[in-house]
Amino acid sequence: MPVLVLNTSLQPLSVIPERRLVVLLSKQKVAFVDDAVRAVIEDGIAERRLNAEEPVIVQLLANVRVPRMILRPTRANILLRDEETCQYCGKQSRELTLDHVLPRSRGGQSTWDNLVASCRACNGRKGNRLLKDAGMHLIRQPRPLQHEYAGFFLLRYPRLREAYEAFLSSAQISVAAAH
Ligand SMILES: [Zn+2]
Incomplete structure (x- = not known):
């Protein structure tokens, strides 16, 4: 554990x-x-x-x-960050692909801000084009994981996250009771 x-x-x-x-x-x-x-x-x-x-x-x-x-921008981490939601059409799916926003063929890197979860349909539609050429939009800008995501890694540990949330609420109750 x-x-x-x-x-x-x-x-x-x-x-x-x-x-x-x-x-x-x-x-x-x-x-x-x-x-x-x-x-x-x-x-x-x-x-x-x-x-x-x-x-x-x-x-x-x-x-x-x-x-x-x-945290590396692995497939699992990108899907977690994007909440298993296609970043083009908003569809939730367990069968998402990773899309390079700036295609690899145009020098796009496999980085937090260039990788998004994408359903197969959107990925196929976009192909090797730039977003503007494909007439597509991101539902939100992909961001690297930094300090403000302090709790993000907990998503990978559902039991720890649950325990942490339970601990926080009990801590807040005892803080409130002390006043
Ligand atoms: Zn899609």
């Missing part, structure tokens, strides 16, 4: 493997946000059989540098 690391203000920072968690714990850099999970993980570490089933969320005790996960 990958481990979600939050910064001190509870924003998702990165997802790390369990072995990296062990290092952060031994250096006392992070704290668990859930005592039950902490008990399971501490037992697992003590017995050297760390393989947590449940989502693990930890929070940095001080804002230190954590290696940021580099």
